Amino acid sequence: MAIDRIEKTAKNLVLTVQDYSLFAYRAFLNLWRPPIYWPEFLVQADIIGFGSLSIVVLSGLSTGGVLALQSAATLSAFGATAVTGQFVSLTMIRELGPVLTGVMVSGRNASSMASELGSMVVTEQIDAMRALGVDPMRKLVTPRIFSSIVMLFFLTIVADACGILGGAAVTVFMNHQNGTQYLDMAWEHLRYPDIVQGLVKPLFFGYILSSIGCFYGMRTSGGTEGVGRSTIQAVVTASVLIIFVDFLLTQVLLSLFR
Amino acid sequence: MNTSSISQPQGPAPAADDGPVVAFRNVSIAFDGPPVLQDVSFSVAPGETRILLGPAGVGKSVLLKLTNGLLRPDRGSIQLFGEEISHMPEEMLFPLRTRAGMVFQEGALFDSLTVRDNVAYQLIQERVPDGEIDSRVRDALRFVELEETFGLYPASLSGGMRRRVAIARALIRQPELLLYDSPTGGLDPVTSTTIIELIVKERDVYHTPSLMVTYRLQDAFIMCTHRFDPEQGRMVSLPKGETDPNTTFLMLEEGRLIFDGSLHELIHSQNQFVREFLD
Numbered sequence: 342m343a344i345d346r347i348e349k350t351a352k353n354l355v356l357t358v359q360d361y362s363l364f365a366y367r368a369f370l371n372l373w374r375p376p377i378y379w380p381e382f383l384v385q386a387d388i389i390g391f392g393s394l395s396i397v398v399l400s401g402l403s404t405g406g407v408l409a410l411q412s413a414a415t416l417s418a419f420g421a422t423a424v425t426g427q428f429v430s431l432t433m434i435r436e437l438g439p440v441l442t443g444v445m446v447s448g449r450n451a452s453s454m455a456s457e458l459g460s461m462v463v464t465e466q467i468d469a470m471r472a473l474g475v476d477p478m479r480k481l482v483t484p485r486i487f488s489s490i491v492m493l494f495f496l497t498i499v500a501d502a503c504g505i506l507g508g509a510a511v512t513v514f515m516n517h518q519n520g521t522q523y524l525d526m527a528w529e530h531l532r533y534p535d536i537v538q539g540l541v542k543p544l545f546f547g548y549i550l551s552s553i554g555c556f557y558g559m560r561t562s563g564g565t566e567g568v569g570r571s572t573i574q575a576v577v578t579a580s581v582l583i584i585f586v587d588f589l590l591t592q593v594l595l596s597l598f599r
Numbered sequence: 600m601n602t603s604s605i606s607q608p609q610g611p612a613p614a615a616d617d618g619p620v621v622a623f624r625n626v627s628i629a630f631d632g633p634p635v636l637q638d639v640s641f642s643v644a645p646g647e648t649r650i651l652l653g654p655a656g657v658g659k660s661v662l663l664k665l666t667n668g669l670l671r672p673d674r675g676s677i678q679l680f681g682e683e684i685s686h687m688p689e690e691m692l693f694p695l696r697t698r699a700g701m702v703f704q705e706g707a708l709f710d711s712l713t714v715r716d717n718v719a720y721q722l723i724q725e726r727v728p729d730g731e732i733d734s735r736v737r738d739a740l741r742f743v744e745l746e747e748t749f750g751l752y753p754a755s756l757s758g759g760m761r762r763r764v765a766i767a768r769a770l771i772r773q774p775e776l777l778l779y780d781s782p783t784g785g786l787d788p789v790t791s792t793t794i795i796e797l798i799v800k801e802r803d804v805y806h807t808p809s810l811m812v813t814y815r816l817q818d819a820f821i822m823c824t825h826r827f828d829p830e831q832g833r834m835v836s837l838p839k840g841e842t843d844p845n846t847t848f849l850m851l852e853e854g855r856l857i858f859d860g861s862l863h864e865l866i867h868s869q870n871q872f873v874r875e876f877l878d
Contacts, residue, residue, distance in 0.1 A: 468669050469707035472778075473721050473768075474697035476689070 360560065365552045371483040381484035388453075389485075390492030393446050397496045400445050401503030402510075404437055405429055409508035413516045422518060426526030429508035430501075434531065434539040438501040440587050443546030446493055447579040451554030454485055455575035458558025459568040467559070482559070486551040493547035494540065501539060534598035542590055546583050553579040618681050619644050620776050620808045621666055626675035626685075628661060635661050636854045638675070643776070643808050646845055650819045651812045652858075652876065653851035659812040660704065662851070663780050666810060667699050668692040680775065697721060699776040700769030700807075704784055706761035708753040708768070714740070715749050718768045739767035743797055759790035766797055770805075777801065777809035783818050795821050796834040802846070803827040816877065822846055823862045850876065 412428045458481060461467050470477050505527055513520040557575040561567045619642035626639045635658040643649050653659050664670040665677055668684045677685045679695060687695075708717045716723065718739050719732045727735075740746045743763040753761055762782055769777060779798065783791035795818050801807060803826050813819055821834075823842045828835045837843065848865045850858035852872045858865060866877065 464705065464710075465703045465707040466709055468664070469701070469703055469709070471669055471693075472667055472696055472699075472701040472703075473724075474693045475720075475724055476693060 361553075361556050364556045364559070365548075367478060368482050368486050368552050368555070369548075371479055372487055376479065377487070378480055378484050381480065382488050385484050385488035386492055389446065389450050389488050390496065393449055393492070393496060394499065396445050396449060397442055397500045398503050400441055401433075401438070401500035402507035404441055404500075405433060405504030405507030405509075406511040408432055408437070408504070409511035409516065413512070413518070422516070423522055424526055425508065425512055425516070425518065426505075426523035426528075427530040429523075430505050430527035430531060431535060433504035433508075434501045435535050436539075436587075436591070438504060439497050439539055439542035439546060440583065442493060442497045442500045442543065443550060443583040443587075444580050446489075446496060447546075447550035447554070447583060448576055450489065451550045451575045451579040452572045454551065454554030455558040455561075455571045456568055458482075458555060459561030459571045460565075462559060462561045463564050463568060477559070482552075482555045485555055486548060489551035490544055490547035493543040493550075497539065497543040534594075538591075538594045538598070541594065542587060545586055545590060549582050549586060550579045553582065619678070620647075620680060621810065622676075622678040623662075623665075624676040624678075626662075626665060626672045626677060628658075628665065628670065628672045628674075634673075634854050636665075636672075636851075639851075639854075639856045640675075641849055641856060641859050643810055645808055646806050648802050648809045648811065648822065648843070648846040649849055650822060650846065651810060651849045651851065652814070652816070652819060654814055654876070657851040658854045659814075659851060660780050663701075663778050663810065663812050666778055667696050667701060697772065698774060699778060700772070700774035701778040702762065702765045702769050702780060702782050704780045704782075705758075706753070706765040708761055708764060710753050712752075713749075714745075714751050714753065714756070714764050717753065717764060718771055720768065721772055735771055736767075739771045740764075742770060742800075743767045757790075759786050759793060762786070762794050763797060766794075766801070770801065773805065774807060777807050779809065779811040779813075781812055781814065783813065783815055791815070791818060792821070796827075798822065799825055799834050800827040802843075804829070819848065820862070 408429045409425055412425050413422050416422045416425060416428070458467070461481075467477050467481075470480065505524075508527075509520055509523050512518045512523045554575045557571040557578070561571040563570070621643040623642070624640050626636060627634055628636050639662065641649070651659050651662065661670060665672055667679060668677075668687065668689075672685050675685065676683060680698060682695060684692060684695065708714075709720070712720070715733070715736050718736045719727075722732045722735065737746060737749065740749060743766050745760060745763050745767065748756060748760065748764065753764070756764065766782070782798065783794050786794065798809075798811065799822055802809065802822075811822075823846045824837055825834045826837055826843065827833070842862045847861050848858060849856060850865075850873060857870055858868060858873055860868075865873065868874065
């Protein structure tokens with residue numbers, strides 16, 4: 342009995358990975374093939390980009406502030422509080438900016454994609470679209486993926502900037518250190534490989550969060566309960582995958598820029 | 600309804616020289632369990648209206664979705680407009696599907712779009728000029744007597760109105776085939792009759808071949824025993840004993856097609872399941 346259950350779960354897992362791979366492959370190819378639905382792209386860019394701006398700004402500011410607080414406490418033991426700016430900017434730009442933005446945006450948008458497309462599936466709107474001769478992959482999925490990749494790139498830059506500013510505010514107003522020194526250190530020790538690392542990651546994370554959100558939405562079954570299930574699966578899978586892929590990407594990018 | 604008074608069909612038979620619009624040959628499909636459809640074979644001729652009867656859960660909607668390639672069969676062949684679609688790639692199916700209109704069980708209107716944009720969905724994709732879209736949408740809505748809903752959203756429409764808008768959406772490009780998935784399911788008798796009247800009107804005005812799924816015997820009988828009178832602008836009964844010659848029946852039982860014939864043959868069938876269904 343238990344063996345059967347394990348076997349069934351394993352088969353389902355393999356089948357899901359296979360389905361997602363095919364879905365992600367098709368979605369990726371559609372990014373380069375016309376028709377591209379520009380109005381849908383702009384609508385999604387507004388929802389994903391502008392709609393997520395407030396949470397990205399807030400999380401960036403507070404993460405930068407926390408980094409400044411924690412690092413100053415540790416660095417003061419070695420008399421190295423002057424490098425707080427370097428620490429905050431490198432951590433934000435190389436790691437926390439892209440990952441935090443990816444996770445925050447996936448919490449907001451992968452869930453909305455899964456629930457929106459899932460509702461369309463259970464009310465037969467996706468079938469209706471196909472019956473009307475329109476490919477839902479191109480009409481619904483591709484604009485969401487395209488706009489997620491583009492907007493996550495810019496949102497990450499915003500998060501990086503807010504993180505450095507949040508760190509500066511904490512450094513000046515709470516740690517009572519020199520703000521000019523903080524910003525000088527933050528800027529001077531930045532190298533192109535750091536910036537490239539920080540800006541390559543959101544391209545992958547944008548693709549992951551949107552393709553996962555759309556994938557779970559499009560395979561929804563079981564009515565409104567199924568929509569809820571798809572939404573949870575989309576957020577959990579996208580967040581975990583972003584963190585895991587970040588580890589792999591960091592390895593690859595570090596070896597490239599060594 | 601007194602079914603015993605209905606005699607053999609009279610009037611013109613469907614054109615035999617053209618090939619069938621839809622042809623199923625030994626089609627079977629299953630989803631993680633016992634087969635939903637087994638060895639189903641039938642065809643829809645030009646000008647013909649076929650009514651697929653059967654209780655809930657026998658695979659009627661699945662059969663309808665197989666007809667325009669929304670589902671793929673496990674075995675057998677399906678021809679739509681003379682083209683084999685059972686293994687056709689999805690990209691090639693899209694242009695073929697635009698030639699067929701489909702009315703879904705609950706209407707399946709896009710809830711984020713207005714009635715105008717729902718009805719005009721295909722025309723908008725084809726980048727038809729706005730003026731022409733408005734005029735064609737108003738024509739389609741006038742056909743279903745819902746012109747006043749032009750700018751409304753589906754959420755503000757009743758169940759029956761949504762079905763009528765769905766019919767307008769299916770008709771706007773003057774399709775070569777119409778597929779109706781339980782168009783009266785869950786509606787009150789008066790609204791159901793309104794919907795059936797629209798389907799009869801479409802059949803008798805445009806003569807579009809169609810395949811209609813229903814579990815409601817009364818709807819099927821009304822379609823067979825009535826015609827649309829353009830002078831009176833409403834559906835009227837055919838003379839006693841007459842039936843529409845181009846409206847015929849199919850019946851499914853547990854995934855198998857157990858009946859294919861006219862109303863006369865249906866009511867005189869000796870099949871146990873058919874008799875129980877009619878009774």
